[in-house]
Amino acid sequence: MSVAALRGAKTETLTGFVSKTFAIVGVEIAKLRRDPTDLFSRAVQPALWMLVFGQVFSHTRAIPTGNVRYMDFMAPGILAQSVLFTSIFYGLSAIWERDLGILQKYLVSPAPRGALVLGKALSAGARGLAQATIVYVLALALGVRVSWSPLGLLGVILTVVVGAAFFSTLSLIIACIVRSRERFMGIGQVLTMPLFFASNAIYPVSMMPGWLQVLSKGNPLTYEVDLLRSLMIPGAVATMHLGLDAAVLSGSTFLFILIASQMYPRLGT
Amino acid sequence: MADIPRSRSSILEVRGLTRRFDGFIAVDHVTFSVGEGEVLGLVGLNGAGKTTLIKMLITLLPPSEGSAVVCGYDLRREPAMVRRTIGYVPQLVSVDGDLTGRENLQIYARLYDVPGAERASRVDQALRFMDLADVGDKLVRAYSGGMVRRLEIAQSMLHRPHLLFLDEPTFGLDPVARASVWRHILELRNNFGATILLTTHLLDEVEELCDRMAIMTHGKLAAIGTVEELRQQVGPDAPLDEVFVHFAGTHEQEGEFRAAARLRRTGRRLG
Numbered sequence: 146m147s148v149a150a151l152r153g154a155k156t157e158t159l160t161g162f163v164s165k166t167f168a169i170v171g172v173e174i175a176k177l178r179r180d181p182t183d184l185f186s187r188a189v190q191p192a193l194w195m196l197v198f199g200q201v202f203s204h205t206r207a208i209p210t211g212n213v214r215y216m217d218f219m220a221p222g223i224l225a226q227s228v229l230f231t232s233i234f235y236g237l238s239a240i241w242e243r244d245l246g247i248l249q250k251y252l253v254s255p256a257p258r259g260a261l262v263l264g265k266a267l268s269a270g271a272r273g274l275a276q277a278t279i280v281y282v283l284a285l286a287l288g289v290r291v292s293w294s295p296l297g298l299l300g301v302i303l304t305v306v307v308g309a310a311f312f313s314t315l316s317l318i319i320a321c322i323v324r325s326r327e328r329f330m331g332i333g334q335v336l337t338m339p340l341f342f343a344s345n346a347i348y349p350v351s352m353m354p355g356w357l358q359v360l361s362k363g364n365p366l367t368y369e370v371d372l373l374r375s376l377m378i379p380g381a382v383a384t385m386h387l388g389l390d391a392a393v394l395s396g397s398t399f400l401f402i403l404i405a406s407q408m409y410p411r412l413g414t
Numbered sequence: 415m416a417d418i419p420r421s422r423s424s425i426l427e428v429r430g431l432t433r434r435f436d437g438f439i440a441v442d443h444v445t446f447s448v449g450e451g452e453v454l455g456l457v458g459l460n461g462a463g464k465t466t467l468i469k470m471l472i473t474l475l476p477p478s479e480g481s482a483v484v485c486g487y488d489l490r491r492e493p494a495m496v497r498r499t500i501g502y503v504p505q506l507v508s509v510d511g512d513l514t515g516r517e518n519l520q521i522y523a524r525l526y527d528v529p530g531a532e533r534a535s536r537v538d539q540a541l542r543f544m545d546l547a548d549v550g551d552k553l554v555r556a557y558s559g560g561m562v563r564r565l566e567i568a569q570s571m572l573h574r575p576h577l578l579f580l581d582e583p584t585f586g587l588d589p590v591a592r593a594s595v596w597r598h599i600l601e602l603r604n605n606f607g608a609t610i611l612l613t614t615h616l617l618d619e620v621e622e623l624c625d626r627m628a629i630m631t632h633g634k635l636a637a638i639g640t641v642e643e644l645r646q647q648v649g650p651d652a653p654l655d656e657v658f659v660h661f662a663g664t665h666e667q668e669g670e671f672r673a674a675a676r677l678r679r680t681g682r683r684l685g
Contacts (some may be wrong), residue, residue, distance in 0.1 A: 171524075414474060
């Protein structure tokens with residue numbers, strides 16, 4: 146084929162973008178199916194939070210949770226937390242793929258950077274859903290009354306996917322900045338607990354001191370938990386407007402995916 | 415190996431390509447071209463700039479200066495189009511051990527826009543061509559070093575690239591695996607007319623596979639030509655390693671610790 150004929154190669158289409166995004170997601174799903182042990186080891190932490198922390202605080206009745214029981218109140222918070230804790234390490238796996246040479250091959254392929262980053266974000270979403278299933282089982286076992294309305298469940302699924310996408314993309318951005326496993330581990334540890342505690346996951350924002358209330362309003366986890374709580378628990382009411390929650394969470398996810406798409410190629414250099 | 419007439423249209427034109435890192439020049443105004451169907455071996459001591467040069471040509475690293483035209487596309491202005499026309503096998507082990515060989519190929523068939531109806535047959539064909547058909551559904555973690563390399567070459571060929579970059583394709587392989595990778599590279603070239611640019615430390619690899627060799631030293635291109643042409647400049651009966659030392663020098667580069675550690679890891683995984 147002559148060099149001139151090569152110039153006819155086509156440019157990216159929407160279906161091509163979607164297909165490439167799901168090629169990346171497919172990798173994650175194949176791995177999840179093949180080795181689900183990871184899911185079970187990750188079930189330990191939420192189980193401990195609900196069994197120990199949840200049971201104790203249910204008895205003290207120290208936390209004002211309105212007309213829902215404390216266990217019901219905290220279950221969506223623990224769901225969000227366990228998805229956060231898995232998603233926040235996606236940057237580490239990107240660094241690992243860089244060290245292996247897989248990331249470089251992704252970057253040399255014609256896949257748009259946005260499709261690669263979105264693919265990773267939705268991979269975190271898929272893993273988040275598997276995680277959510279486990280938290281639901283735990284919650285049911287502990288007598289949490291969850292809503293089974295189809296619309297509510299659909300809302301929970303969407304929220305978990307978008308929440309996982311947000312925190313995995315945040316993690317990817319950090320990976321693009323620090324570029325090494327050692328530095329990433331340090332930052333990952335420093336980040337997760339403050340995100341968790343500066344949110345409404347296990348206590349309402351109204352209980353927090355003023356400065357923490359301000360921080361929690363800037364924390365997307367707060368909006369995620371607010372959404373999950375009102376969708377998952379009958380009788381729980383969103384403390385902020387549901388539309389605001391959804392807008393903040395999806396808006397910041399979209400913004401972070403744009404930023405990460407710009408930064409992702411830096412990992413490959 | 416057949417001499418490539420210079421008049422043949424070139425698939426890669428590199429003009430004064432340069433890359434600086436914090437004041438040090440990794441690749442220094444390199445100029446050369448590669449003709450269609452040619453296999454060019456890029457050799458040089460560690461740290462001579464081979465990998466940096468390749469990284470620029472495959473769009474991973476933006477050049478500081480200079481230009482290149484890859485398969486008719488300008489490297490700096492049309493990187494997305496360049497990516498569609500090239501294939502790349504990194505020095506590192508770049509397949510996913512938790513997936514099967516077939517799954518590893520399927521991802522790239524999609525990333526490279528192989529039409530849905532053709533994907534399965536293209537993947538099957540690639541497995542057969544690389545003698546991996548009977549292990550295609552096994553997890554890659556069970557593969558030998560040579561099988562991993564062949565799978566990687568299969569991945570890079572799925573979209574029928576016009577120019578293939580192989581970064582040390584036989585690094586860390588035992589002689590038997592190396593011979594099999596060589597045989598498959600030659601078949602690629604003979605059956606598909608693939609143009610190949612490969613880096614290597616092995617001079618017998620150059621003799622076995624390459625039409626021409628390019629020698630890099632301190633970021634510069636010290637010499638380029640057929641083995642015979644370069645030999646003539648040193649002495650009529652000079653052994654190839656003498657030719658290499660003549661152009662590349664013997665100065666050992668101060669390698670980065672990280673790079674050395676990474677190479678050893680790759681070697682261990684393949685070996």
